[in-house]
Amino acid sequence: MEIEEMKALWSEMSDQLEQQKKLTNEIIMSMTQERYTNKFKTITRYESFGALLCLAIFLFILYHINKLDTWYLMTCGVVTLLFISILPILTLRMLGHIRRFNILNKNYTEVFIEFQKAKKNLLRVQKLSVYASFIIMFCAAAVFAKIFGDKDFFMIDRGPKEYVVFAFTIVFVYFFSRWGLRSYTKITQSAEDVVKELED
Amino acid sequence: MQKEASFVKIIKEHEGVIFKITTMYTDYRDDQKDLYQDIVYQLWKSFDSFRSESKISTWMYRVALNTALTRLKKSKRMGNSVPIDQVILKQTENYDPEFEERLKIVYKHVKELNVIEKGLMLLLLEGKKYEEIAEITGLSPSNVGTKISRIKQKLKKQIIKE
Structure with missing residues (x-):
């Protein structure tokens, strides 16, 4: 087969393709919007999984809330519940908000500015939550000690062994919070990359 | 709405071009469909910056080929896929x-x-x-x-x- 023959075949194919056009206005525009929405699919999946996990813990604590029989244990329970419910909701709301943008009506600068605003707020909350996690550590420890072992965390007699465990827990929480913040920064960064990609 | 109408008109006029490029750069129907959507999306994105200094077809080929090349770097097909076994899809007379x-x-x-x-x-x-x-x-x-x-x-x- 020579190049010229290839060209002739190609041209005939082009003519045939001309006759079989099948795109409608709706298909073309929905293709565009769908492509944009899909870009946030993976990150939303991860976030939804994390939110489900938090929901499971939330329901578990809520189910056993009656076991928290003193005002301070109840306060610990409420603080823990607030902590594990607000963060996932904030993150999912931010992603949902960006995903629902109608890019056929908005331009990319608008999308980017909105995203930056949402990201800034979310990271502010995340940073705050790192500091809060030390308080949460006490709250969660008290809640789970009561639920699982029926022990009042604040009234237990503590020996050297308990203090060593306590010190290890603080170190663990420190690194865990740092890891958590880094993960969040990474996640919001990858969402930002998707938004930036829209600008290219 | 004016923008949308002119975009749709251009895509309709040149859909054969997009089809040929997607067939050239993919081996499976799913990939072809994905690439097709990607090209339309990228064309919409760059539609604002398109100036009539160059021909519409030049702009289209440029965006479509760039999209195909970028996608090729990223794509890794997994699982069972349907190969492209027909170029002319409609069985006309x-x-x-x-x-x-x-x-x-x-x-x-x-x-x-x-x-x-x-x-x-x-x-x-x-x-x-x-x-x-x-x-x-x-x-x-x-x-x-x-x-x-x-x-x-x-x-x-x-x-x-x-």
Whole structure:
């Protein structure tokens, strides 16, 4: 087969393709919007999984809330519940908000500015939550000690062994919070990359 | 709405071009559909920046080929996929299986070229002049000429081998 023959075949194919056009206005525009929405699919999946996990813990604590029989244990329970419910909701709301943008009506600068605003707020909350996690550590420890072992965390007699465990827990929480913040920064960064990609 | 209407009109007029590019750069129906959507999306994104200084078709080829190349770097197909076994999709009364077979040979040869050569060959088959190919690809016209003559030699060798 020579190049010229290839060209002739190609041209005939082009003519045939001309006759079989099948795109409608709706298909073309929905293709565009769908492509944009899909870009946030993976990150939303991860976030939804994390939110489900938090929901499971939330329901578990809520189910056993009656076991928290003193005002301070109840306060610990409420603080823990607030902590594990607000963060996932904030993150999912931010992603949902960006995903629902109608890019056929908005331009990319608008999308980017909105995203930056949402990201800034979310990271502010995340940073705050790192500091809060030390308080949460006490709250969660008290809640789970009561639920699982029926022990009042604040009234237990503590020996050297308990203090060593306590010190290890603080170190663990420190690194865990740092890891958590880094993960969040990474996640919001990858969402930002998707938004930036829209600008290219 | 004016923007949307002109965009839809342009896409409809040139949908065959997008189809040919997606067939050239993919081997499976799903990939082809994804690439098709990606190209339409990228065209919409760059529609604002498109200025009528260059021809619509030049802009379309440029965006579509760039999208295909970018996607090719990222894509890794997993699981069972349906291969593209037909180039002419609709079985019209003019449908000629023999023509389809010959067309498949053309695609087979072109698909054996590397990604850049594929793009150049596609533009050549589309009947583009070297100057227009240069404008689309960002290469100089003389570079296009050199590359195309190499491609022709490569294709000749491939064809002789069979």
